[in-house]
Amino acid sequence: MREFATEISCVGNELLSGITINMNAYWLSKKITEVGGSVKRITVIRDDVDEISLAVRESIARKPDWLIISGGLGPTYDDKTLQGVARGLRLELELDNMALDMLKKSYSRLSMDYELNEIRLKMAKIPVGSTPINNPVGSAPSILIETDETKIVCLPGVPKEMEAIFLESILPEMKKIVGDFHIVEYSYETIGVSEAMLAPTLSEIVDSNPQDSIYLKTHPLGVARISEHISHNSAQKLRIHLISKGNDRVLVQKRFDTISKILFEEISRLKGEIVNPKR
């Protein structure tokens, strides 16, 4: 399968102190996975130039195809992402005419006739050599920096803005890499088998399929009431999440069906039961 590796970095103290649930990382992972990309790592860091700079360097060293950074592009004192990224890549920040133009247009679209003072101009000071990306919703432009191995994209942290820019300017580029991509996905819920009982079969299935062509995991859902599991060997309830994916629609479906059949047979042999078989 054609593929690409992505890392996601989220900048913001609120994500590290139990104030905000990291829905940006969840949303981005979902979108990237849906077009056939593989998210290798998510890193959450504080609003601190040194921390951002270090995280960017560490990430670049792992050579993902993309590094998507979200948060810290606004005008306030704690918006330090561009400073951190510039330091990490040893680039200077410079007022960029294209970014300035985008900023002015945003303000005019938002009917805000603010003076472009130093604090606001900060949003148009971007690392030398980077390309500003239009923000169709808010004011701060995003940027793209192409390094030897990794395309770095800085997006705002406000979800509405982050999502709009990503869908308009980044996801279409990612789609082009993978081309046609298909997913068949289902969560089976079972009763009467434990993770340990199913482990050998799961292991065999994963070993006998190409890496990244399937996703197969069990998650314990707790213990059933006696009335529910009286006829079974185990009281455990499980969720079995199965995903088959790839460029070839027919092969993806065939793989899904074959694995489902193996799971059904093994669960039945172990005297367990699938309570929600896929129809």
Added chain:
Amino acid sequence: MREFATEISCVGNELLSGITINMNAYWLSKKITEVGGSVKRITVIRDDVDEISLAVRESIARKPDWLIISGGLGPTYDDKTLQGVARGLRLELELDNMALDMLKKSYSRLSMDYELNEIRLKMAKIPVGSTPINNPVGSAPSILIETDETKIVCLPGVPKEMEAIFLESILPEMKKIVGDFHIVEYSYETIGVSEAMLAPTLSEIVDSNPQDSIYLKTHPLGVARISEHISHNSAQKLRIHLISKGNDRVLVQKRFDTISKILFEEISRLKGEIVNPKR
């Protein structure tokens, strides 16, 4: 203020493909922040021994006081955390008698009279020199490894188990470090001022208070309807999140009140309004 630095690592492909929202990292951050700890970084990695090993080494190099790892302790093929941690620290895995004892007790408590086969025994094979921690809810024991600078804790990924072990065995240790700890916290919602308008005042407030004694951030909530903001200079709605924290209850409250007063006066000077003043 007495303090400690923590990193959190979450292991699981489901957290990197838009299947599961990372509520474990959110919950842990919240608990650690509440007792006065500072979470410096969250890292999410795949169920891959090399990735886990690399992440552990990178984390140790940043020398946090604690590294809390969650996920990947179960019996299935994709539970690789102990292998990864052992490789990262160059330790061997060995069947531990205390861990085995805990595993047997868990099975007996869960009324599961399973044979302790090789797959299940895996949960009692822990890095040499580590201490097993009782799991009061599920089966896999947690472990603690003390390195020169960092205490490493491996917790299960199942939220109910992770939370129970953390509350019973880890949080009390963290509390001891900081001692008495107080937080005053409130989210002001405003209309009629933008982030950029407030930026200089926020910057001044942060600069004139000890680091980590306050948390002060603005989050844009979008644009108000004309009827709502006709009398203001800006259409923007904001959330201003203010936290004051520290060991001294009186000082914490005083700091909160002083900063609130400064914010009120500045917002009023800018012809903005706080729609939910704290009572």
